[in-house]
Amino acid sequence: MALEASLAQLSIAQVSAEGASATKTLVFKPKTAKTAVPVPVVVVALQTTQTPAGAIAAAAGVKEPRLAKEDLVQEFFGVAPKEFSPASITKEHAGKIKLLVDQAITETGAYELSTESAKASIAGKDLIGYLQSTGVEIIPVDFSAAPAPTPAAAAKKAATAPKKNDAALDAKLIGVTVDKFLDFPGWYQQILTKGEMLDYYDVSGCYIMRPASYAVWEEIQDFFNKRIKAMGVKNCAFPLFVSQRVLEKEKDHIEGFAPEVAWVTRAGSSELDEPIAIRPTSETVMYPYYAKWIQSHRDLPLKLNQWNSVVRWEFKHPQPFLRTREFLWQEGHTAHLTFDEANEEVLQILDHYASIYQDLLAVPVIKGKKTEKEKFAGGYFTTTVEGYIPATGRGIQGATSHCLGQNFSKMFNIVVENPEGPDKPKLHAWQNSWGLSTRVIGVMVMIHSDNKGLVIPPRVSQYQAVVIPVGITAKTTEEQARAIKEGAKDIEATLKKAGIRAIGDYRDNYSPGWKFSDWELKGLPIRLEFGPKDLEKKSVTVVRRNDSKKYNVALDDLTTEIPKILDQLHHDLFAKAKEAFDTHRVVVENWDDFVPALNAKNVILSPWCGEMECEEDIKDSSAKRNDDEEEEVDEKAPSMGAKSLCIPFEQPELKEGTKCVKCGKKAINYTMFGRSY
């Protein structure tokens, strides 16, 4: 029975998600004798409820329940697992299945049911009433009795007493069970972990970058290394540790970082004489040596970069890639004779950052300058690329390129004789620092991915294409089956030879459908299906991950067509993200329109006076909850005000006499504001 019909049957008129709790509906197959007819176990539970196999086994009185394969779900309920919902249960199933319902689902609650193609909300009494009406016996289960591990706790448990435990089984569920627009943080976590990009770790705020995400980082490293080496920048490695004395040398700078610095105080069983800091960034680590190495104006420019990790022990809620206590980045530190030279480099680097986002990750960004309030602590000015996350309507800082001016060179005495003569005053170097972190990966994931899992842009994806043999059934002759498999392997080899990062999936124990879902979850840009018809026609079916668009490509054209398809995919991802950003970047001239525009998931371009007090006022005023216009943006940041994101280099025309959107003083530019990460 189709979901639409079922929903009608449930008499659900409104399909709004207002206040409804998300649910999941899962089908398990218990271990049974081969000759016995299987009795599926259906579990209806809150999405946030952990449903370990052990609890299911105990409640249903079965052995080793495993998530049912597609075949079984299709056979029993007439739908694919991804379209399965409580509406798929009918009177036909009475006595043939076991039905476990989470006790957290109550008659008084409101619930969101969702499948891949549809979703609807329903009152608890209607949901339970419907299930009762089918005649299937309902077994209520208190899953909370066995305390549900949080992801961090689960990781901790795995770390300390690893077991083939039920949580691990639950984590293996194929398919994302959370909706991107209903529970963004839950969705983000699921696609990262189920897509095998990242895992949680038993030290809070630290995460494991699995090969799928590290490969993205390696592509970025290659790209950026080529660019900066062409500019004369050289890579190097400074120590992880910094002494307290050196760290605290620049006052404004350390004030910005001090609350987040991790301190080593003990080695083995010995207390250190002096605690030693782990670098939160390397300005004060490096600049004493710049002072030593730069003796003459001929030693300038000095341009160094490092790829390393830094530690900022934040106490705010951590989020993979976006806010982590340790993160990988590159930090460039350069010293120049003149401001002009330093300034030129700041902008060149910013262009490279924009290029990483746009040309590699298919993510549109806006280039601009930070306000005084938001600039780098101790620097002269900060430039930035700013992105936008459509699902939450929040802005996100992409990467920053700072001109430090002469502040640090004065602190650290980075000084050279005047080239015009020893009688002229000595010159302090003009310095820059610039950094881009693994945050980029989080931004990329948030923007492109969907309810089927990750969508990774082709230029950075670990694998760009997966080849899957299809259409082998019981009727297929052995010879034909072999020809299909060999053909698929040939395709994989041809692609690899052409420099395309291809992988073949020839596993015998999974159906093609299962494999499709698996690779969709992992976000591979395209899959190539090779079956009997393709064999006959000497072609292959190519399916794009992002929109399921299909192509038929002749085998002879593989090496020319597949790169084109990948390239087009990149541009289409970019265009889609750009449209979302462009339509949600609105010009607001009057304060009355400001908060409503924010609440409609926009970032805002407003004429602004440039004063720090006004900026703080904007943040406070857009965060107030006693204003009727206010709504929660998301659960993790319920009352967040708008920060300035940047003063874009590309400005709307500022007409004579335009006033600041907030304070009414003379506006000096248009500034981009938004709720942000």
Next chain:
Amino acid sequence: MALEASLAQLSIAQVSAEGASATKTLVFKPKTAKTAVPVPVVVVALQTTQTPAGAIAAAAGVKEPRLAKEDLVQEFFGVAPKEFSPASITKEHAGKIKLLVDQAITETGAYELSTESAKASIAGKDLIGYLQSTGVEIIPVDFSAAPAPTPAAAAKKAATAPKKNDAALDAKLIGVTVDKFLDFPGWYQQILTKGEMLDYYDVSGCYIMRPASYAVWEEIQDFFNKRIKAMGVKNCAFPLFVSQRVLEKEKDHIEGFAPEVAWVTRAGSSELDEPIAIRPTSETVMYPYYAKWIQSHRDLPLKLNQWNSVVRWEFKHPQPFLRTREFLWQEGHTAHLTFDEANEEVLQILDHYASIYQDLLAVPVIKGKKTEKEKFAGGYFTTTVEGYIPATGRGIQGATSHCLGQNFSKMFNIVVENPEGPDKPKLHAWQNSWGLSTRVIGVMVMIHSDNKGLVIPPRVSQYQAVVIPVGITAKTTEEQARAIKEGAKDIEATLKKAGIRAIGDYRDNYSPGWKFSDWELKGLPIRLEFGPKDLEKKSVTVVRRNDSKKYNVALDDLTTEIPKILDQLHHDLFAKAKEAFDTHRVVVENWDDFVPALNAKNVILSPWCGEMECEEDIKDSSAKRNDDEEEEVDEKAPSMGAKSLCIPFEQPELKEGTKCVKCGKKAINYTMFGRSY
């Protein structure tokens, strides 16, 4: 006057260095009016004495003394600076120079004089007597009055209160002032810092890898990444931090590392609830997740690698690259279904390590297995590549590839169902771990470099060739000078286009000779000199760094000949190092010959019983100082005993009935012993 003649004049018969202190002789030019005749200041001092410009200025009563350029030294003393010694001072100089003599040089001491091409020892009274005989007034200077900073202290000083200080000036001296064979640690430190490979840091045991050394590391990364990716290994990143609980999970393992673990106990101003360790290696960091990810035998093999830094807070004397508290490395961690598969990989990786040493760094190594005493804590067996440092006669561990067996998989429960059926016992994974660190750079430097500075093998050198315009004098026409400079730039461009890492040195303020020394110090494999004759003949003069061998290469043949020259240079460096290793790896059958062979700077292959007690006995017995045969190997390890280095895979024939070299029990193999790093 030639040095030989001068030495004869000094009546020096014996030229042995027995107990003589090394000296340096430097020429400074004070700041003088342009019209005035300069009065050079000659400083004769112990090599270990710091001679800051300030102290020289005060003692000589001059302003801003700077190291004299080649021209001036040549003009006044008739020799090049590199051939300058006290013997170059004659009666002609009376009244024309100022002569400062270190008070640490006394009549009762014995001193080593050395120039690039010769050295000799001399009694203090003869040295001082000779200088007096010239009639030049001797100004004695107590340089120790201004306490001489140690390198670490100097770095600390620079770090905390950076100044254009005198120590920095001293550090800028061109040329190595320490002899490789007389003061190996001092020489090593000088060539690394003056060659701009590394700098000392204000946290003890931590060092700065400058671009010249980091570039070597990048070449190694590229090379090794290609090899391991072809084996199906993937890169990833695990956190820097590890909880105490997880770190201490494997008992033998943590016993090996506990004394060196650095602990973070504080973040900002908050004490952490539990101290958190910085990884000394990542076995216990990673394996809980291996247990989670490996659910089925189809998840095997799992092959991950990371390029990261680890911290081992050693309290022994640190040494750049060889023993540092933080170091960069790669650590591979793999899990396999069978021992055979794991074992095969251990040896493949060892081959790659040998290839890095031999094919990239031109360093010969011996492959073998570690004894039980020396194997990785908690592992099953350890394989290793072992190198040899001719200057000290010590062995050095190059890199290790461990089979961990099933010890960790049992501890961390990395287990899969038996592929033969669920009724068969579950299987614990077979694991390997393998690592290669920046130590390789230290080994490379120690082996190839010489008294002129670094010698970097061409395949890993940041720059492979420097192009220097030469022969431009006052007589050169402007047109010809321009043609030479343009020609040099064309050569540089041609080389770069052919993929050779070339750099041109077109600085106007330095003479070609100064540039030669500068690039020799930095260890560039070849320099290309382009002067008037080359211009005429359409060719270029190529000089090899390692042995000054010269080639004439037609400009038309550059792109074919230079790669050949670089390749030959690689092979010649390797052959020379291999000969040194081969002639100093001696077979010793009797204990009586063991210690004398060690003292003659050999590593030793001896028949051995394989028992740990005997191994400890060998170490103790070869370290005793009351044995007349004993001598100090070097100042930093005066009484070091011989450790087992490895049981080489290539064995001499072990004849029936051969007895252990030490205890006389039955020998089971030949084991390589040596003093080591």
